[in-house]
Amino acid sequence: MRRIAQLVSSARKVLDIGWADKPNIFLSNDSVTGFDKQDAERPENYHRVLCGDAGEMLGILQDECFDAVIAGEILEHLKNPLCFLSDCVKLLSPNGLLIVSTPNPNSPIERFLTLFLSRDYFYAADHVTLYPQRWLIRVMEICGCEDVKLCSGGFPIPGIGLVPFPRPWCYQTIAAGRKAENRNSLLG
Numbered sequence: 627m628r629r630i631a632q633l634v635s636s637a638r639k640v641l642d643i644g645w646a647d648k649p650n651i652f653l654s655n656d657s658v659t660g661f662d663k664q665d666a667e668r669p670e671n672y673h674r675v676l677c678g679d680a681g682e683m684l685g686i687l688q689d690e691c692f693d694a695v696i697a698g699e700i701l702e703h704l705k706n707p708l709c710f711l712s713d714c715v716k717l718l719s720p721n722g723l724l725i726v727s728t729p730n731p732n733s734p735i736e737r738f739l740t741l742f743l744s745r746d747y748f749y750a751a752d753h754v755t756l757y758p759q760r761w762l763i764r765v766m767e768i769c770g771c772e773d774v775k776l777c778s779g780g781f782p783i784p785g786i787g788l789v790p791f792p793r794p795w796c797y798q799t800i801a802a803g804r805k806a807e808n809r810n811s812l813l814g
Contacts, residue, residue: 627650628652629779630652630698630727630800631654632652633725634655634693637692637694637723638656638657638693639656639657639693639694639719640655640659640692640693640695640696641659641687641690641692641694641695641696641717642659642660642661642672643661643662643683643696643698643714644662644697644699645660645662645666645675646660646664646666648698649666649669649671650671650698653671655694657673658671658672658673659672660672660675661678661683661686662675662676663679664677665677680704680710681709683710684717687717690717691718691719691722692717692718692719692722693719693722694718694722694723694725695718695722696725697710697724697725697726697727698725698726699728701726702729702754702756703753707755708765708769711724711765711766711771712770714769715770715771715805719805720805720807721804721807722805723804723805724766724771724802724805725800725801726766727779727800727801728757728801729753729797729798729799730759730779730795730797730799731758732759732794733796735797736756759776759794759799762776762799763801771803771804771805771806772803772804773803774803775801775803776801776802778790778796778798778799778800779798779800781795781796781797
């Protein structure tokens with residue numbers, strides 16, 4: 627969360643989608659809007675919170691424009707992630723920043739669990755799909771982002787928490803892309 631807050635630190639107006647389970651306490655922007663399908667109490671550093679489903683997001687925020695949109699740990703849960711990302715890009719101001727974090731299927735944990743294909747530990751029941759890092763870049767490009775950069779979200783160590791870890795094998799991948807200047811989403 628600290629890394630994501632650093633990535634959007636220069637943005638004046640930020641939209642944090644899926645914030646309710648873990649609000650980002652490090653966001654200190656002029657205006658932070660939280661959007662989530664579940665209702666929760668507004669944290670002090672969020673200026674407003676809105677409740678709605680990802681499919682309703684554009685309708686609810688139709689006249690809004692954000693300097694940065696954060697979608698942390700959401701993409702892997704969606705049945706139509708390309709439409710969601712395209713909607714996120716539509717909410718960005720020109721040259722706005724889209725930040726996405728999602729599990730890395732190439733992390734040592736995922737690789738180890740794949741060896742045994744155990745249904746008990748093989749996947750999270752609410753995950754629809756996972757994104758290898760080079761395909762995460764491509765998906766963001768298809769949805770209207772350019773200059774997509776990846777960074778490590780660290781690796782969880784029990785009793786310690788997240789520790790720095792090399793990007794190719796990190797547990798969580800953080801992707802940051804700018805709204806493409808003269809190109810619309812390839813989705814239409």
